[in-house]
Amino acid sequence: MLLDYNYREMNDLSKDAANRLAVNEAAAGQRIDNFLFRVLKGVPKSHVYRILRSGEVRLNRKRVKPDARLAVGDELRIPPIRTAAQPIGRKAIPKAAVPPILREDEAFIAVDKPAGLAVHGGSGVAFGLIERLRAARPESKFLELVHRLDRDTSGVLLIAKKRAALVALHAALREGRIDKRYTVLVGGKWRDAKRAVDLPLTKFVTGEGERRVRVEREHGRTARTVFHRLKVWPEADPPISLLEAELHTGRTHQIRVHLTHLGFPLAGDDKYGDFNWNRLLAKQGLKRMFLHAQSLEFEHPVDGGQIAIEAPLPPELAKFLAKLNSAKEPGG
Secondary structure (H helix, E strand, C coil), rough: CEEEECCCCCCCCCCCCCCCEEEECCCCCCCCCHHHHHHHHCCCHHHHHHHCCCCCCCCCCCCCCCCCCCCCEEEEEECCCCCCCCCCCCCCCEEECCCCCEECCEEEEEEECCCCCCCCCCCCCCCCHHHHHHHCCCCCCCCCECCHHHHHCCCEEEEECCCCHHHHHHHHHCCCCCCEEEEEECCCCCCCEEEEECCCCEEEECCCEECCCCCCCCCCCEEEEEEEEEEEEECCCEEEEEEEEEEEECCHHHHHHHHHHHHEEEECCCCCCHHHHHHHHCCCCCCCEEEEEEEEECCCCCCCCCEEECCCCCCHHHHHHHHHHHHCHHHH
């Protein structure tokens, strides 16, 4: 039997007979190894590469290399494999669990991601935002993250509904044609109305096995953030500043690491921030990281029109700012 590919509704791959799949638009253009990683959730990558090398995976009845690209109408044979992942059904994740939608059309969905929700499953998270959205829309054959936000960051997140839209938006990100703005609250008196920060970043693993990022001028990857001063509370202890961060590159933890390196820790940041200050902020009502993906502006991936999407400041962050304003007159 030839099955139309839909990785959320596939039969159990652990059965005795091999699966033969017809590639549709949702999978067209993907490398075959990346396609298999998604379909065979729970299967080690080493095993996926082994079945490719051994010829157990066949594309149009022929052996295939890992970097081969799929096309609409291709026939893919996958051998019987015991997978750890269980199918995601509509009952597993209620539709109510999907965050508010800011904008949607035939090409993409923009959602207002809340803090505390991972964008995808993994690392101890059973279901992320993308899995919830797919479960709520079983009729949608293609839903893919355009970019990512940290679990504790709130705000605008894009999901592509077509592969062509995903490719176009990824190109726009790479070429710096998407304007990304974040609202951040930091410790310290920020003096510059506008400050461009170019500090290369590199990833590393701590002695405890945690993945972190640091500034490394010699071997780090280029990272550029432009900060705009919005408001300062110089009489607070310590002084507090509200900034808008304009992201020109999208490195992991870029805003957080840039700010800490400059001596302005991000409020509530439990990885790179000022831990004593964080405890004080929690007592004052701020119990999360003050990092909000405020807006995105970009050309529509289909018709080329200019798109501007904004996510309002979450109530818990707005409430904390109101408390600051009521306590002291802000400075300039």
